[in-house]
Amino acid sequence: MxxxxxxxxxxxxxxxxxxxxxxxxxxxxxxxxxxxxxxxxxxxxxxxxxxxxxxxxxxxxxxxxxxxxxxxxxxxxxxxxxxxxxxxxxxxxxxxxxxxxxxxxxxxxxxxxxxxxxxxxxxxxxxxxxxxxxxxxxxxxxxxxxxxxxxxxxxxxxxxxxxxxxxxxxxxxxxxxxxxxxxxxxxxxxxxxxxxxxxxxxxxxxxxxxAAESRPVERIDQSVRFLTPNQKRDALTEILSADNVDSAIVFTRTKRGADRVSRHLEDAGVASAAIHGNKSQSQRTRTLDAFKGRQLRVLVATDIAARGIDIDKVSHVVNFELPNVPESYVHRIGRTARAGESGTAITLCAPDERKLLRDIEKVIGNRLPGSDAAGPDESQGEKAGRSFRPEKDGQPRRRPRRRGPRGQGGAKGHRKGQGQSSQAS
CATH class of the missing domain: 3.40.50.300 (P-loop containing nucleotide triphosphate hydrolases)
Structure with missing residues (x-):
């Protein structure tokens, strides 16, 4: 050797x-x-x-x-x-x-x-x-x-x-x-x-x-769970509250989504902080130092952190939202199982993210355990009060509620406000 x-x-x-x-x-x-x-x-x-x-x-x-x-x-x-x-x-x-x-x-x-x-x-x-x-x-x-x-x-x-x-x-x-x-x-x-x-x-x-390009390391235990968007936050809290979670990184697609998830975890009693492109360098450095020092058990991040964080002993990675670029999945889960350690990667998949999941599986050359499960369909999502159209700021858009005839500040005004979106990092 x-x-x-x-x-x-x-x-x-x-x-x-x-x-x-x-x-x-x-x-x-x-x-x-x-x-x-x-x-x-x-x-x-x-x-x-x-x-x-x-x-x-x-x-x-x-x-x-x-x-x-x-x-x-x-x-x-x-x-x-x-x-x-x-x-x-x-x-x-x-x-x-x-x-x-x-x-x-x-x-x-x-x-x-x-x-x-x-x-x-x-x-x-x-x-x-x-x-x-x-x-x-x-x-x-x-x-x-x-x-x-x-x-x-x-x-x-x-x-x-x-x-x-x-x-x-x-x-x-x-x-x-x-x-x-x-x-x-x-x-x-x-x-x-x-x-x-x-x-x-x-x-x-x-x-x-x-090793093969874009293949996750073999020491990562990967799985996927199918949930409606309303179920994701409770599932995330349950996952991170388990005794075997030493430290974890949770990935979202957008900056606002990262902030929302971090606030939810803090409210649930899970010590966490968000890191993304809108944070100043001093804020990002303090957050990373706290995560390395185990003052924070959970780091919530956009893909800006998928390759920029090299911290040993991260036990879990959770994909709260699937990445739009399938190769990013590999870089996200690569934050665990470093330096010879093993790790766990859990993906939470909503019905409108199934195509993203299939793209990821093509890149890694494998079906993720659990991906054959039926999971919720779009009709179940509608019952939960959400539609599965393209997302805005990391959250599924609600159906617009018409408050008056067209042209009188009702549905037309709502659509105008939907034109604004936050740039993902």
Whole structure:
């Protein structure tokens, strides 16, 4: 069995890894670390929770350990691009943990924080910069950061970047980097646009694929329950009140939906908080710290958190609402069963979400246990006072009540108000 000590990493890094309690590299680490240390470009595909972060952070640190050269003012030697603030913070945390016995400078350049602080940090020059694309380009437009000394660039969660519309910004960043550099692109899936990006910017890359694309890890016990929308909240409270739920992440489709579910759980006596794009960075950081420290047992999140949270010992994931993009299901449930642990993923499916469920099952290549059950149909939903038309803000729309003849402030006025909706994150 391969050990980290077999990979040729510098002694200070091996001591830091050992202090973190790790001895055996994961399959993606066994393949990416030697290939990066050999100077190759990398095109890596691995499902979430397989250890991609350490796979690129450790060889980056090994390169820095071999050289005492300091970056010039405003410059950096390694650049890591991440799609979300949470993922960027997790990467910086890993860099600091694995470089505990080295003198490595690292900073985070993300939105939601004061840009002046980030400008001051870059004035000294940095070994490693971890950034979201938009804020990185903001700093570059102010001449606060230089990209001409980047030796290695890592694009993490590339398919999530694509989903969030970052590909034009990534192309703009890559086009400004030195022609002679190492490029590492890591992704959970490999859609055509990501493959095209790799073909343009990677030089004869080593292709590394670990496990089947979009397949959930085998250690997750998955199931689905069919419920009407009115039944979902009570079912969620029952699930989370069970003794075997150590900590859980509940996923909704929208920001407002996350807030509503969190308030319901708090009213039911379940300690929880919501995290989504409308929260400030300081709020999101405090909430994550409380969840990590077990002051909160439940985190309610939109898909912004599906890949940006790397927390061990999350026992349960509950899909309160199914994602519109079936691949997001894989990233959601990948928040459990990390670092060799097992986990449980429960999906609550309303009648109007059955097509989304079938799309998910096509992606993962399996029927979810319980998906053959009949469950409630639309007629039962109507009896519950709801119609199963497209949802607004994560909640099924009620049938409009006509309060007067058309044109006199009745049904027409109601439809006008329905035109507003909240942007999902």
């Amino acid at each position: 391969t050990q980290f000590s077999d990979l040729g990493l510098a002694e200070p890094i091996l001591r830091a890894i050992s202090a973190q309690g790790y001895e055996t590299p994961t399959p993606i680490q066994q393949q990416v670390i030697p290939a990066m240390m050999a100077g190759n470009d990398i095109l890596g595909t691995a499902q979430t929770g397989t250890g991609k972060t350490a796979a690129f952070v450790l060889p980056l640190l090994n390169t820095l350990a071999k050289s005492n050269r300091r970056p010039d003012a405003k410059a950096c030697r390694a650049l890591v691009l991440a799609p979300t603030r949470e993922l960027a913070a997790q990467i910086v945390e890993s860099v600091r943990a694995y470089s505990a016995e080295m003198r490595t400078s690292v900073t985070m350049i993300i939105g939601g924080m004061k840009i002046s602080k980030q400008v001051r940090a870059m004035q000294r020059g940095m070994d490693i910069v971890v950034a979201t694309p938009g804020r990185l380009l903001d700093l570059q437009s102010q001449n606060a950061i230089r990209l001409d000394q980047v030796e290695t660039v890592v694009i993490d969660e590339a398919d999530h970047m694509m989903d969030m519309g970052f590909l034009p910004q990534i192309r703009k960043v890559l086009a400004q980097l030195p022609e002679k550099r190492q490029t590492v692109l890591l992704s959970a899936t490999m859609p055509k646009d990501i493959r095209a990006l790799a073909d343009k910017f990677l030089d004869n890359p080593v292709n590394i694929a670990v």
